[in-house]
Amino acid sequence: MSWPKAVQDIIDEFQDIEDQFERLEVLMDFSEEVDELPVSxxxxxxxxxxxxxxxxxxxxxxxxxxxxxxxxxxKMVQGLQGILSIAVNGSTIQQxxxxxxxxxxxxxxxxxxxxxxxxxxxxxxxxxxxxxxEAI
Amino acid sequence: MxxxxxxxxxxxxxxxxxxxxxxxxxAATTQKPSCVIDAMSHYYSSSNANVHRAxxxxxxxxxxxxxxxxxxxxxxFNSNYAVITSGTTEAINLVSHAWGSHNLKxxxxxxxxxxxxxxxxxxxxxxxxxxxxxxxxxxxENGELDMDAFEVALVGAKLVCMVHTxxxxxxxxxxEEVISKSHSAGARVLLDAAQAVPHESINFHELGADFMAxxxxxxxxxxxxxxxxxxxxxxxxxxxxxxxxxxxxxxTLEGSTYQTNExxxxxxxxxxxxxxxxxxxxxxxxxxxxxSHHERLLKIxxxxxxxxxxxxxxxxxxxxxxxxxxxxFTHPTIHPEDFARLLDAQGIAVRTGHHxxxxxxxxxxxxxxxxxxxxxxxxxQDADIFLSGIxxxxxxxx
Numbered sequence: 240m241s242w243p244k245a246v247q248d249i250i251d252e253f254q255d256i257e258d259q260f261e262r263l264e265v266l267m268d269f270s271e272e273v274d275e276l277p278v279s280x281x282x283x284x285x286x287x288x289x290x291x292x293x294x295x296x297x298x299x300x301x302x303x304x305x306x307x308x309x310x311x312x313x314k315m316v317q318g319l320q321g322i323l324s325i326a327v328n329g330s331t332i333q334q335x336x337x338x339x340x341x342x343x344x345x346x347x348x349x350x351x352x353x354x355x356x357x358x359x360x361x362x363x364x365x366x367x368x369x370x371x372x373e374a375i
Numbered sequence: 376m377x378x379x380x381x382x383x384x385x386x387x388x389x390x391x392x393x394x395x396x397x398x399x400x401x402a403a404t405t406q407k408p409s410c411v412i413d414a415m416s417h418y419y420s421s422s423n424a425n426v427h428r429a430x431x432x433x434x435x436x437x438x439x440x441x442x443x444x445x446x447x448x449x450x451x452f453n454s455n456y457a458v459i460t461s462g463t464t465e466a467i468n469l470v471s472h473a474w475g476s477h478n479l480k481x482x483x484x485x486x487x488x489x490x491x492x493x494x495x496x497x498x499x500x501x502x503x504x505x506x507x508x509x510x511x512x513x514x515x516e517n518g519e520l521d522m523d524a525f526e527v528a529l530v531g532a533k534l535v536c537m538v539h540t541x542x543x544x545x546x547x548x549x550x551e552e553v554i555s556k557s558h559s560a561g562a563r564v565l566l567d568a569a570q571a572v573p574h575e576s577i578n579f580h581e582l583g584a585d586f587m588a589x590x591x592x593x594x595x596x597x598x599x600x601x602x603x604x605x606x607x608x609x610x611x612x613x614x615x616x617x618x619x620x621x622x623x624x625x626x627t628l629e630g631s632t633y634q635t636n637e638x639x640x641x642x643x644x645x646x647x648x649x650x651x652x653x654x655x656x657x658x659x660x661x662x663x664x665x666x667s668h669h670e671r672l673l674k675i676x677x678x679x680x681x682x683x684x685x686x687x688x689x690x691x692x693x694x695x696x697x698x699x700x701x702x703x704f705t706h707p708t709i710h711p712e713d714f715a716r717l718l719d720a721q722g723i724a725v726r727t728g729h730h731x732x733x734x735x736x737x738x739x740x741x742x743x744x745x746x747x748x749x750x751x752x753x754x755x756q757d758a759d760i761f762l763s764g765i766x767x768x769x770x771x772x773x
Contacts, residue, residue, distance in 0.1 A: 258393075258720075259392040259393070259719075259720040260392075260717060260720035260721060260767070260771070262720075263716055263717055263720055264771055267713070267772075292710060292712055312710055313710035313712045313713050314709075314710060314713045314772075315710075315712065315713050315716060316712075
């Protein structure tokens with residue numbers, strides 16, 4: 240499967256890492272990539288359900304271009320949000336809807352996470368696509 | 376000491392993320408020695424049959440092997456009754472249905488504590504919804520039960536349900552005092568001993584509790600099996616809860632009569648392979664000097680706790696003599712899940728989260744902790760690897 244270049248770069252970066260500790264460090268580095276949602280804007284509507292830690296995601300569509308703001312209390316969860324931000328931000332609605340969550344598996348990101356965390360990733364991914372679909 | 380014992384446990388030969396496994400999630404479940412795995416495999420490969428029914432050879436072997444588990448439980452814990460359940464949770468639910476439903480009525484008081492595992496809270500809340508019993512919770516102050524508040528709560532109580540040793544903090548409650556005061560007040564006592572039996576030899580009869588629930592898997596036995604020990608008096612007050620095969624004497628279309636021994640609470644085909652496995656675990660444990668290991672592990676846990684404090688962590692366990700070797704801690708800024716994941720990357724298994732004790736977490740004002748819990752096979756080297764692993768996490772997150 241071919242991915243957008245930004246996503247392919249992430250997959251390549253993770254696939255090059257052999258050490259698990261290093262892989263998680265890189266994942267946490269991605270937490271810097273989020274457009275941070277201030278705590279004052281955290282609410283029940285943007286809470287990611289099914290995630291063990293506290294995570295919030297807001298998706299805005301302006302002139303057909305998607306942008307997400309997010310934050311989480313665990314750095315690895317925010318790292319996952321950072322990766323999603325790179326995949327999503329600046330893309331068109333159709334590009335976001337064409338995206339499938341298995342890029343994270345291909346990168347080996349999810350293999351290293353607990354099922355609950357993987358589900359959290361899926362929940363965030365589904366949440367983004369749902370909101371984008373609603374914006375059509 | 377712990378290292379030589381690891382040879383009995385096949386799991387310690389595997390690597391986790393390229394590192395030897397340092398397993399410190401023993402309060403969740405312990406690893407299994409070869410004899411337990413072999414006993415279960417032996418049952419399936421050589422003696423597989425249903426129990427208590429047929430007269431053929433395999434049925435006889437299966438019944439004997441399964442019932443040996445019960446016999447060992449009765450001997451080890453000095454109890455006339457050992458009902459075999461799926462674990463601590465089912466044992467407590469069994470008390471709520473088989474005893475609670477028949478001996479408690481609207482307005483009767485059940486005393487619980489803020490330190491309980493969800494499995495010793497939810498069954499009573501469910502019963503309260505059905506029968507309007509009153510639940511009173513003994514508060515926890517500075518990680519310990521408020522015994523003055525306990526005495527106030529005890530007035531008029533019919534049942535006291537208490538965790539013997541906390542799964543979150545490792546704290547051993549003053550159960551002897553609780554039992555004595557509860558009985559003087561006319562209340563029966565149920566102990567959740569899931570975290571206690573792996574660490575201390577308990578003489579159920581001498582201790583004097585009415586019910587004691589625990590699980591095999593926290594004491595080197597298989598998952599899916601546990602027990603409820605019941606005093607003679609309390610046993611006579613229990614009525615069958617689940618109906619089905621194995622628990623009856625006679626069945627006619629008009630009605631049934633029930634067995635009079637523990638089988639009356641064990642409807643259906645039981646956990647036979649698990650019974651074989653647990654019997655092997657109980658025998659293996661009886662060859663271990665629990666008390667001296669407990670002392671050794673508590674020393675290790677105290678050393679770990681001291682060093683964690685020096686590294687800036689808040690430690691919630693007090694680790695006094697008698698407490699379980701459980702170190703529950705938090706870091707001021709690093710999320711417990713990030714911490715645990717980075718430890719796992721180094722082959723170190725710890726637990727994070729609320730440990731199925733949300734009311735206690737609320738009382739401590741935190742959402743969760745990181746918990747390192749030590750057991751028989753753990754040694755000083757495990758503690759050293761754990762502490763170096765912590766240092767690596769702190770460096771990475773600095």
